[in-house]
Amino acid sequence: MSSQEKEYVLVTEYFHPETASTGQLMTDLAVGLQERGLDMTVYTGQPNYHSGDNEKQPPISTHEGVLVKRIRAPQVRQSSFVRRGFNWVVFTAWMFFALLLSQPRREREVVFVSNPPFLPVAMWLVCTLRGWDYTYIVYDLYPDFTVETGYFSEGGAVHTLWSTLNEYAFGGAKHVVALGPVMRERIAKSAGPDFDPSKIAIIHNWEDENFIEPRAKSNNWFSQEHDLVDTFTLLYSGNIGENHDLETVVEAAARLDETDDVTLLIIGEGDKKADIVSLAERHGLRGSRIKFLPYQPLDDLPYSLTAGDVSIVTVQEGMEGVCVSSKLYTALAAGQPILVISQEHDDEARIVDACDAGIQAAQGDSDAVVSAIRTWTADLSLVDDQGTNAREAFESYFTEDHSVDRYYALLDDSQSVEPDPITQESLIES
Known part of the structure; x- marks a missing residue:
């Protein structure tokens, strides 16, 4: 089945008008893929990252041609780790059941980002139960992040269980996206001995070249x-x-x-x-x-x-x-x-x-x-x-078009993603 005949669902905690960097990037990605011909639907939360004036958004809306569905459960401003953890649990649970009980219009493929921390495991489980392909975008590699920041001990019960579940999430993915070659290497080591590293594509994040320009x-x-x-x-x-x-x-x-x-x-x-x-x-x-x-x-x-x-x-x-x-x-x-x-x-x-x-x-x-x-x-x-x-x-x-084009090539089964050019120093020097 061609990519134009599929329904693509992007699951992200943050989306427009959220000002968190993940929200801005995922907004660019969804809109960019929609413009390139993919049928995109976004499942997301209410704005809560910064303590600004973002108003509560309607449960169903459209943003630049992209259908947006938001959770109806309560979320709080992320002013502390406890409040952030509350949002993570609520969002992950809501997304699991929302997708599990949803009725796709046609064949569905799911794309999700690695935050909140337990979202990849939840998405692996729901996609496995429903028989959907999925792409796992790694912005922060868990549980490694929690070990390096001292929240859990390496080799402890939580770390061991989480690592095992994450191996399943990596192993079941159709594609895995890393943000650089070092991250790619670490994912390959974390994903277990049976993981196929060729699944990992390097696609860098980006910035809007017209929004941020050099200025004296x-x-x-x-x-x-x-x-x-x-x-x-x-x-x-x-x-x-x-x-x-x-x-x-x-x-x-x-x-x-x-x-x-x-x-x-x-x-x-x-x-x-x-x-x-x-x-x-x-x-x-x-x-x-x-x-x-x-x-x-x-x-x-x-x-x-x-x-x-x-x-x-x-x-x-x-x-x-x-x-x-x-x-x-x-x-x-x-x-x-x-x-x-x-x-x-x-x-x-x-x-x-x-x-x-x-x-x-x-x-x-x-x-x-x-x-x-x-x-x-x-x-x-x-x-x-x-x-x-x-x-x-x-x-x-590192412009938006460069990266979104690579995502489109990844999701379109008729194309292939070229090797990451930034790791080929001859291209830089030329």
Whole structure:
């Protein structure tokens, strides 16, 4: 049966008008696949990620030609881990029964993302019971994520059971999507000895090339408003969570001296923000060298995300292959050099190195971060060159059209997905 004769169901906790990165990406994906001729239906939740003014959405609606069905169960704002966990359980259970009891119009194929954490197991079970093919998109690899962040012990009862169930979820998938080669390798190891690694396709996340464009600080009202024009600015914007190592950057800021005219701007919220603010305060840097701002309105993002000289992308040690920061693609789109806090072989570092678009430093190595900052401040032409390289690589490999085309090829049985071009360094160099 051709892809045009199927019904495709995308299951995602976040969807328009949700401002979480997963919601924006899944909205782009559903609309893009619909525009390419696939019959898309989205099963999703109510907006709840940020504490903004997102109003409750109707249970059934249409967004740019895509049918959207939302859960009717209560959901709460995600202001704590407990509240987030409540939403995860409610969403996963609702999706399981909604799909189990649904009546497809024709042959159905399900596409789902790895969040909430137990959703893949629920989707594997319901698709197995109903006889549906499914594609498993891995944004965060569980249960590895919970082990690396200290929620469960490796080899414990929860980890063992969860790993076993996830092996079934991987094994039953028609396709598995990884965000990079390191993640692909880790999935292949986690999916069990009988798993076929050829199922895994690398499809990177993306950013809207028209929404985020390079912008000089002198022509950026956000830079002017926050006194960033005349100081060399390192910018971090996004979730401040357990899997983001901002401590190393704060410690590096504390090692700079008065001759280093450098500002660190951290925009966002998250479970670890209070700890990062306290660390900056202990060094006496909050409000001077280190500034904090809350999440910015969507309309302001083209300005806030381009307000610095260098963008920061950071992951916690041990997260190699567990996730790939969505901030990487936004930083590339912004046309700024990228300070990557990660292991040298991690996906983020490998991409930045292949594009010659920044400098990598290991987690905890604040001296390396200081060295990177001083390398840039001593050679502003390097800043310009690496920023240009970042935007050129973004336009070549990381736009919405590039990635959605690869998803379409994956789901359309008459096409094949080409190898990931970013891992072929000759293409970058050409």
